[in-house]
Each structure stands twice: as structure tokens, then as C-alpha cells.
Amino acid sequence: MKAFTYERAASPAEAAAAATRRPGAKFVAGGTNLLDLMKLEIETPVHLIDVNGLGLDKIEPTAEGGLRIGALVRNTDLAADERVRRDYGVLSRALMAGASGQLRNMATTGGNLLQRTRCPYFYDTNQPCNKRVPGSGCGAIDGFNRQHAILGVSEACIATHPSDMAVALRVLDATVETIRADGERRTIPIADFHRLPGDTPHIETVLRPGELITAVTLPPPVGGTQLYHKVRDRSSYAFALVSVAAIVQSDGSGRVALGGVAHKPWRVEAAEAELPHGAAAVAKKLLEGAKPTQENAFKLKLVERTLAAVLAEAKGARL
């Protein structure tokens, strides 16, 4: 690990200012992904700003009837919150489908959104990777890419975003609140938060340097049957091959988003109009423009079948 200096920030604005002052500085919250990458010298911050003491660890009701989740709320606490379990079940389900008990106790809401891909070519510093070293090429495109993306891919990168939580937030239309060094706050819809790789896969979100996530806000509950199905190589503690977050209403309408298939949670609102017509019709719209590799083409069928399982379970729950 490269050496770094360390400070504990006293307020969100001060943290953002400190990050702007020191090029190469990074925020650390749970640290579960950042420290892992620092050990491999994939991340080499010169300065760490610990944001754990900023008081951003509360879940509060909003005036609109939703919930405002502090960026430092741990994944365990968010999944266990009674309001989340009752009104936003898909979020609780998605969180519990991710990582291990130990990691969920450390990992934060903001950090979960900012975790980096687990593409093995990104992790292997002997391999080319446009995300790790821009312009060096992509080892995955002609390599072992069974786990990789089938949607929104580019010539530069076919990595997936590993978060389960983000897929649920996408189907819930969450927004991300941030603060910058000058004290300016902004709200970013989750749909716009993560970027597709294009020719700059190393830039993964729309956050500006030094911009700090302070909260994630959920709109008022929309009811319905809320499900999260995750298909993976083992039944626990593994990243998704394909996951489906769904909210299905009693009339059969609803929302669906996919994980494990793209550089960001994948939701196509036009596909949701097909929900009453079944999984095949929805999958066809969701997968428009898909560019699978020979090794991960199975994900096309897996998306449809996982959708079918989710819709069947939602139907069963309504009976």
C-alpha cells in the first residue's frame, strides 16, 4: 500500500473542502472496497479524509413522505430499518443479497454507490484495463468475460457495476444528495448518477472532484409487491450474474431494473409497459441493443427467466 496522510473531517463542507485542497485525496467511509484496492495499489490516494464522524448516519422522514438516508448509514442498518422493510422491501432485499454480514456492518450507503467493478482484469495489475490505466486497452473483451456486461458496453470497457443496493434504488427512483467544497448542494437522480463506460470508463459517476455524497432520498412509498432476485454462482456472498429488482402492483403494472448486466443499474421505462404481457415481452425491450460476448450470451436468456420467476412470485403474492 502507498503511504498516505490521514485526517478526520469535522463537517461535510469541511470534508469537501479538504478533498479539493489536496489533489489525490479520497474520502473513506466503510473502507471495504477502497482499502482492498489500496492494498493492490489500484487506488493510491495520497491523503484519506475519514468521513465517519460527520453525523450522516440517520434515516429520517422527508416532508414529502419519503425517507432521507444519511450517506454513512451502514448497509445492515438500512436493510433492518422498520420503515425500509415495510415500505421499501426491494431495498432491504437487495442489501441483504449483497456481501457478507461483516461487510454489511461496515459498508455505507454512499460508499456502496461508489464501489468499483470487480472485473478481474481491473483487479489484475498485470493486465491492460482502460478503467485502471486509461488507454491501456481492455483485457476482458477478448478474455474470460462470462461475468461481464451485455448492455451499455463500449469498445473500451465491458465491466459491470457490482452493487445490489443501486439496482433497488433505481427501481425506487431515489435521488443522491451531495455537497461541494464551496458549500453548494445538488440532487442527482439515481438514473443519472452512474455513467456508461464510453471511451472514459475510468470516470464512473457524475460526481466532481471533492464532491461528497451526504444522503440518498427515497420518494414516498409506492406499495406493490417488492422483490429482488439475484442469480449467482453460489447461493450467498457472490456477485450477481443477473439480478432483478421489481415492484409489481396488484393490476400487474410495475417497475423492473436489472443488475449484473451493465456499467450501471439497467432500467428501461418503456419495457415496463410490457409487464402485463409477461417476462418475454419485458425482456425483449430491456435487452434491446444488447451486445453479449460468446461467453456471457447466456445472460440474455437468464434475464428473461429471472424476470419470469419474479413475475410469477409477484402474482403468487397477490393471490
Added chain:
Amino acid sequence: MSLNGAPPMQPPETHDLSRRDFLVLGTSTVASAAVTSDMPAQEAPAAASTQDAAAPATAKASFQVNGMPCDLELDTRTTLLDALREHLHLTGSKKGCDQGQCGACTVIVNGRRINSCLTLAVMQQGSEVTTIEGLGTPEDMHPLQSAFVKCDGYQCGYCTAGQICSAVAMLDEIKAGIPSHVTEDLTQAPQLTPPELRERMSGNLCRCGAYSNIFDAINEVAGGQA
């Protein structure tokens, strides 16, 4: 003369030096040689306190371990696991993968199980850390330690401290009503069923494959309802 200008290491007077003591001695000698061969010894602390990121930086870390206050001045890169093992000589917590996958380093911090390899010691300011050494002693074992002995919940034993720390906190998580991936009804309190125990222990790997006995030990302490 040794590399760092220190007097040659004296041979131990007795021959009962343990393998671990030997390794620790060897590591510290190499480390001090690495630092002092690059720079005069008196300059090392000054370099550490500057903003130069290339130089190792140190910071204070104060927390409690098994009820004992610990005040350390550490290289900022030191993980909690390395602080426990290398600085406080609590070697019960094990370094397996050092990347949060195996759970051998699991300790309980402020009542919650975490991977001590994935947090920095300086981030644990004010924390209360419990390691396997703080759960019980050979004379007065924690019920889960006794159950692991009774049920033969190990083979090589490398994962055991992490398994036990994890299981202790995991049972508390069920008591606190925290749901899991296999909890069917999110609005109800989770139950002590075999799928619940297994799912919740998935962050602790056992290369020997002693899982069935590990499960028996945990289940016995959980009250055997599972």
C-alpha cells in the same frame, strides 16, 4: 555488523524460541533495515510528519481492546488486524485472504462483527474491540468456544477465531431482529432456522470444510431450535 548498524542480534540464550517469536524477530529486523538504509535514523520521524505522501505517515490511534485501553502511534496504513496481531500481539485473529473474503480476521467492534483486515486502525478511534482472546480463556471459555470443542468445529483451526467471533455477533443480530437474505417475511422477526444460520455465516470460509460441525456448535448455543 548488521545492515542497519545495530549490534548483531544476540543468539537466544535458550533454544525454546517459538516459531512465531522467530518470525516476529526476523520481520522487525528487516523492517528497521529497510527504513534506516534509506535515510539517517534521526530524519525518519521528521519525514513522517510532513505532507510528503511518499514518506510513511503516522497517526495516533486510541481504542479499547478486550476492555484494555490501547494508545498506539501507527503508520496510517496499519489495518486493525495488523495492529492487533503485530502491535498488541493478540494473534488469535488470523490473516487469511487480507481482502475481506474469508472472515478469518473477524472481530467485534462496538458490538458488531467486522473484517478487521478492511479497516484502518486509525479509523477505530474510541472503538471497543473484542477479539477471540476477550471472549473467553482456556479456563473460562465462552459457550461458543466450548461448543466448538465439543462439536469438533474445526480441523486446522485457522478460521476458528473468526468463525466464533462472527457467530457470537451473528446470534446477537438475529436477537436484534436484523433480517437476512433468506428471511421470508421482512415484517416479522427472523427465526433461528438452519437456513438463517447458514446464510448469516457465509462470510466465514473454512478450507477444511468443517461446516457441518461448525453449524452444530452454533446451533447448540443458539438453543438447538434450528
